[in-house]
Amino acid sequence: MLYRYKALSRAGASLSGEMEAISRATVLEDLHQLGHFPIEVTELNGSAGGGVRVASGLFSGLPSPRQITLFTRELGMLLKAGLPLDQALGFIERDAGSKSLARLVGRIGNEVSGGKSLCEALEMQGEAFPPIYSRMVRVAEASGTLETVLERIAHGREKAQKLKSMALSEVLYPCLLIVMAISAVTIMLTFVVPRFKDMISNAGTEIPEQARFVIGASDWLLANWDYLLGSIVGAVILVVGTWPKIRGDVQTLLMRVPLVGNILQLNLTIRFCRTLGMLLENGIDLPAAMKLVGDVIGNKPAAAALDQSYDALRKGRSFLEPLSQSRLFPPVLINMLRVGEETGSLSSSLLHMSEVFEEKLERTVERTFTIFEPLIILLVSGVIAFIIVSILSAVISINDLAM
Template sequence: MPAFAYEALDAKGRRKEGMIEADSPRQARQFLREQGLTPVELTEAVERVTQQTQHRRWFQPRISTGELALFTRQLATLVAAALPIEEALKAVAQQTEKARLSTLIAAVRTKVLEGHSLAEGMSTFPSVFDPLYRAMVAAGEKSGHLETVLNRLADYTEQRQQMKNKLLQAMIYPVILTLVAISVIAILLATVVPKVVEQFVHMKQELPFSTRFLMGASDVVRGYGLWFLLLTALALIIWRSWVAKPANRRRYHAAILRLPIIGRVSRGLNTARFARTLSILNSSAVPLLEGMHISGDVLSNDEAKIKVSEATERVREGSSLRAALEQTKLFPPMMLHMIASGERSGELDNMLERAADNQDREFESQVNIALSIFEPALVVSMAVVVLFIVLAILQPILQLNNMVGR
């Protein structure tokens, strides 16, 4: 029985939204009238979610990682209680407070009721359920251990959310500090410096180089500050257009990997993500080649994706996983040794999980080191600029005092 998303008016003229199950739109409208509601709009759940996804792609956030993790955990609990998939989906949809998520779950349930598997139903919404998610669900359905796979997925999703939160918390202070530093210097040059320095113009004496430089910088900020902001915005737009092309994006990502500090952080993030994803897929009975392909797709760096894809081809040709990954020049020696040990012992999924844990810890350490270097460097740079402004203002005053003293 398909699900329909409706908008209706009650007896007092108040608008209500919700989900209703019926064999046809006509029957759905009849059910609404029996409840004292006047149908205004009625859309099949699958179509409604597709419209929302297309309409909100740029203006509204998609289903958050936290919401997806909660949905996965609830579904795993109900499946473990021997509840049929369609009933479990219905129960989760009823418990969900977010209308958009409830509509999406109902749409997936409609696909399941039509005879599709759960993974096939989720494939209708690739922006919500990524290839990793769908592959693991499909493997769980085939192996008969769907509840175990869903619990692993929930763990993975929650870990990813925690990593995002850590990165966000780590970046808030440096970003705010940078914006404040730029704003303070701009305000000094645009408002304070001109009023102070103009007192020296009538001295008819040659001003120190620092004062002349400061006056020039102040004139530039006042005269061209707005143009500079507009050019910066235009440059960002051009940059985004340039990076949108796959070939250019690969060059950019390759350049990132070659950078001293940022490159190490990027490699650590991507290798940890690859190892953890492959570990989950391997333990869920997904074939190694398919798991490597999916794990490569979840990487954020295009250059790393291509190198992992080349490693997948080498494994397809008969190479060991350790030898194939070593040729990418992305993975640290410790991770490669752990992968080789896992291949020899038959415990590849456990060794991949341990390697991912090590990489996560190393990644956090690298981020902390980078921030511990950046923050004091920014403070010192701001102090140097402010000190230069103060000295540039004080030097003419000291010269005037020396002239008066003579």
């Protein structure tokens, strides 16, 4: 949502502008956090605001998350070297490695040259910059620490992307094995088994039970392959269509699956610790930071728990009790955060725990898929061996009868 606000500064000066936020209450919180007294906050429609907002979506032409991270890193370095913001944006636009990034930086540079702040320019770029990113930039601009905050954002995004790449590379090989296994069994049942079926059936001998089962599976697959394919496509469409409704239930179910649930819990814990720690480290107060994390955490049960923590903070209670009751986060994290809350070192505790759990996740993922890979190979080998032995036993019985 885009909001237009009017406020008074601490010196009594009149302020006005536009702000991207998830709700009117968020705009009020941001103005109070910046030391302003809000007078009026009104929501603007999609065409208002004096600027052109970039459409978001699959074909929006926005840069990839890695390119956004590179832009953040380079902008922080240039500002730290003493370059003005508009000149730094111009350098990045000229040296951008992709047209989509160059266009994005060019739009940001035009907005900044037109008198908008960097935060306002970022908020006009659709989904290229998430709300957390814009919020941290807004606070950094108000406190004069923009280059430092940009480097912190880049560092956090780099670690998150590294973790995602590691998990993807570990999952890719087992998934490839499963696809190859299904393909191999399908080829055996649709091409190999039918070649032996007529010979075995016309031999006049009793077909062994194992061979009868394999031939029956082959006949069923050949007769119903179109229904089976249609059912799979229909199931995929049904899941995609109902995903917003069933997402929370599916995530809760997966969290309870052995091994997989442990990996998901660790990944959720890392994202929570790193995101909340970065927000607190960059000057955003705990209630506003907790609300932001709940909006972007990507896990419905966790988002509900974080909303309860936000409500607890608004009522003057500790935010840790709802997190503990949700049982989505390890007890050691709750204990460490309780100590950090009491000692006033909550942000450093969160960032430290994100490092600890990241190392644990890397070990857990490596060990889990080290176990899965030979199990998948053994399972595939066993199924194919069962099909081959079943057919060969029937063929051997025919040869024995002929002798």
